[in-house]
Amino acid sequence: MTDRDAEWLRWMDGDLDSEATARFEKTLGPEAIAARDSWKNARAALSDAMRPAPLEFPDFLNARILETIERDRSARQPRLIRNLIFGGFGALAAASLLTLLLLPEAFRPRSELEFISQVISARASNPRVSVSTFKSPDRGVVVWVEGADAIPSEEEVQ
Amino acid sequence: MPVGTAEVDLLRRSRAGDTSAFDGLITLHREKIYMQAYMIVRNEEDALDLCQETFVKAWRSLHRFDGKFPLAAWLRRIVTNAAIDLCRSRGRWKQSPIDEGPILPEAGSRTTPSGFERPGDGLVREELRDRLRKALDSLSPEHRAAISLKEIEGLSYKEIAAQMGCTTGTVMSRLFYARHKLQAALADLRND
Numbered sequence: 001m002t003d004r005d006a007e008w009l010r011w012m013d014g015d016l017d018s019e020a021t022a023r024f025e026k027t028l029g030p031e032a033i034a035a036r037d038s039w040k041n042a043r044a045a046l047s048d049a050m051r052p053a054p055l056e057f058p059d060f061l062n063a064r065i066l067e068t069i070e071r072d073r074s075a076r077q078p079r080l081i082r083n084l085i086f087g088g089f090g091a092l093a094a095a096s097l098l099t100l101l102l103l104p105e106a107f108r109p110r111s112e113l114e115f116i117s118q119v120i121s122a123r124a125s126n127p128r129v130s131v132s133t134f135k136s137p138d139r140g141v142v143v144w145v146e147g148a149d150a151i152p153s154e155e156e157v158q
Numbered sequence: 159m160p161v162g163t164a165e166v167d168l169l170r171r172s173r174a175g176d177t178s179a180f181d182g183l184i185t186l187h188r189e190k191i192y193m194q195a196y197m198i199v200r201n202e203e204d205a206l207d208l209c210q211e212t213f214v215k216a217w218r219s220l221h222r223f224d225g226k227f228p229l230a231a232w233l234r235r236i237v238t239n240a241a242i243d244l245c246r247s248r249g250r251w252k253q254s255p256i257d258e259g260p261i262l263p264e265a266g267s268r269t270t271p272s273g274f275e276r277p278g279d280g281l282v283r284e285e286l287r288d289r290l291r292k293a294l295d296s297l298s299p300e301h302r303a304a305i306s307l308k309e310i311e312g313l314s315y316k317e318i319a320a321q322m323g324c325t326t327g328t329v330m331s332r333l334f335y336a337r338h339k340l341q342a343a344l345a346d347l348r349n350d
Contacts (some may be wrong), residue, residue: 009334046309049290052196062184065213066177131164
């Protein structure tokens with residue numbers, strides 16, 4: 001469809017403003033303008049030709065629709081229950097499978113190396129002094145002493 | 159209760175599963191939906207089936223109706239698409255050669271009868287209606303849908319595009335060719 005066709009359509013429908021209408025009508029002959037006016041008259045006949053006779057038993061249509069809806073509903077009810085049952089069993093089976101796969105992993109004994117650090121001993125002869133020692137596989141041993149001003153030189157980590 | 163308020167109330171209750179409320183909605187819209195179906199399929203039995211199908215589909219999808227458009231427009235869209243699909247599946251219409259070429263009337267040409275305007279000329283009017291019916295039957299369902307939405311429902315190009323799920327340009331093109339087809343069907347009547 002060309003721009004002129006679109007303009008013609010808008011002109012036929014009276015969608016052009018007065019200026020555009022005047023400009024467009026200059027390009028048409030009087031017969032085309034008469035054809036538009038005739039078309040306006042033909043619209044009433046078109047409406048008659050397109051419309052059906054009114055519904056004879058409109059309430060019967062309602063009854064048919066509602067009956068279909070009810071049938072649809074009752075057909076869906078068992079399907080819904082069946083889906084729920086299958087869905088429930090499915091979820092239970094999936095949960096069991098996950099438990100079987102993940103539980104042994106959770107309870108598997110881990111080697112020392114998997115921990116970042118490990119307390120190996122914590123002992124001090126003076127009750128005011130607390131000593132903590134940590135062993136880390138890649139960083140060696142850390143001795144944490146609280147409450148002591150200094151560590152005597154004769155003491156050593158055992 | 160005003161119609162709009164009544165419809166909102168019926169819609170709310172229908173969404174909650176109340177079929178008696180949905181019955182009320184059917185009563186409000188059945189005539190228009192039936193008419194829209196008929197204007198596309200041109201057959202009362204099919205129009206009734208489509209009408210039924212439309213309301214059943216609407217019932218199933220009520221939860222998806224967001225209320226952005228009026229309910230009537232939503233229903234009309236469902237029935238228009240269903241009717242076009244039905245016609246396509248049956249291949250009921252025959253595409254006319256007039257749909258294929260540029261047919262803008264030249265200056266001085268006449269494409270619409272003027273003689274039928276004479277008051278009291280019942281025979282010409284009946285002949286006119288008959289020709290229009292035949293011309294409508296020969297249009298594609300999309301063209302018929304566009305013509306009915308424009309000429310009967312009085313929708314704008316934009317509204318028709320929204321109803322038919324296509325562009326405004328497509329709607330204008332369909333209207334252009336459909337109108338020419340109808341005018342051509344009446345062309346020789348003016349000479350009688």
